[in-house]
Amino acid sequence: RQLYTSLKKVGTHYDVWANNTGLVLVVGARSAATSVPDQVYRSTDGGTTYSIATFPPTAYGYLNSIHMIDNNTGWAVGSNTSVFKTTNGGASWDSVPTPFTEAGKILSKVIFVNANTGWIFSKTSMTGDSTIIKTTNGGTSWFKQKLSTNTGSSAQIYWADFVDANTGYCVNYTPRPYKTTDGGDTWTVQNIVDVFGGFMYGIDMVDANTGYICGSSGKMYKTTNGGTLWDTLTNRPGWTSPSWYGVKFKNANIGVFCGTNGMTAITTNGGTSFTLENTSASTQYNLFLTPLAGYTVGTNSSIHRNNALPTGTENNLSEVPTQFELAQNYPNPFNPVTTIRFALPKAAVVTMKVYDILGREVVRAINNISYNAGWNSFTFDGSKLSSGVYFYSIIIDNKVMDTKRMVLVK
Template identity: 45%
Template structure:
């Protein structure tokens, strides 16, 4: 399992970190085309957090209070002295090669100002597990964690003030674009957005009601969300509409993107994917408010080989969308019991693998048939 990932578009370097066996570090120097698998052999620490300050220098945090540092783009990792830390460190964040923080179990946060040579324990005032810390600059930053923990510092971590994202379950990731604006995600499809420094957090619906584990926004409008559903969501308008891509994996733990057109994702079973504009023209979810379930006629019809299927969901429901041949045999499953939030879904169905003929597509919500329509594939 991989827990975090980073890429540098200029140099082509990609680094992924995860479980210790056979090695917690994977590195590519050509944009993910090839990977070096024998880095960190002998390190038995599971790595959860990764922060590259630049293309050469970075830090990784993991189990048993262990920290590691690289100065050559991830090709070698040296152990960082960490006196007193024994609990898991789920995240690390650095604003320079010298100044950084590490957070983890039991509400612990440590700070260094000399590149990891020495660390100071900071007081957070809570005992929740802290899954992510995001420092915007030397003074202002945020952390999130279990039981809806969310706090902010404006003095470099000396003191932390409680924020109110109005959520009591676990929060897994926070991505602040500046001292005032950013997003956080967590259990149950939670996506919250602030534009006033955490004073208020507004709910932003995502297409599928599943736990979200990671986000990566290049600005407040454009970003990616991934999680337990195995789907990647991408927006360019702050969450009004989302492009959807199925990764084929059961769980995605991390996403890293510096722009709208591409992203690296990492997750269960050592999965790493680089996503391009393939998200465009596939599946789109619109955050509107339909009054009832509906399934529209595909267009164009007849088609060859791509046609658009559109359906509406008035409330959260487990959705299946299936295609059958003229004999009633199931030939394609587009969605299978996926829990969608309310909205309108547009699906570009590709019939390349099917023969010419008459087909039927059915929308099923919570195991009840909503509607079936006829379409004709002509090659």
């Protein structure tokens, strides 16, 4: 069963942000120069419906990246060195001047660690090789930074992530990861375990030590020592066939990669194994994870939502359960989300099916996902179901283990 819901507009989407109360912002290309500027799509109901945000009519380029500091204030960047800011939750956007003024240049990433401190990166060469700008006053002013002594194409940066105001990481054209510990003033190239000559498209740091990189030729890298060494994930899905453009992790174990062929790869054990999910898009460019859902965006005007991503392992991990247990969902009755927990005495492949009162399967809430031993939980979203009585059954290694009753009241 397809776990994603496709929501259409003309054009390509490149990045997405969402919160836990239903606000979703999607950025990408304008449908046409003669159309209403529609580079930003906005939803306030978790992606069920979308509207076009108010955007400067003379902005004809596309947006590559969005970062929201909070539910009201955020930034978006893209082609033609364009930078935009919102202060009303993405309902409207205004252009912001920066030191990036060269025509035809493409900005790849914007990220803030707090309301004042943020960076913008360029994926095309700049005069003086300054492909980074930084603000420490909320965007009132910006100053230029460089990626070490790199020049030309080696100074071009595809993506970046910061864990605090000092420690940050990026991936560049060479392709290699770089790290800063002084807020971007200096950068040091990091080691990868192999000799790779393709592209590194994305990086996501869980904390200062653990992070993941994705790239072309099916490449997935992981570090657990702050980038002293980036090792390849050996059991990556698809091997060399897909290019992975986006990567996001909820914690050190649960994460999603997205890329070509409409594929997403979900791991619940830090990349030891993956479950593939396919979408209707040709390419998924990026994604965002909330506690309740995951969103991917890409070509074919695609916006997809997955409500069945695991939320992680709970309780005391040092006390592995001695037997399987399926807990009653809470709250129950619920509207429209509820948490379902289950205990595994050993690692297993889990499927969970939801049935209506007539015994018809209505949702495949978990679809053959590997979980570690311990207590696990996920959030079930019944927003697309009618009020009524439902039953959820858990299947462990292809064996039905237990079924419980829950009530949806809208």
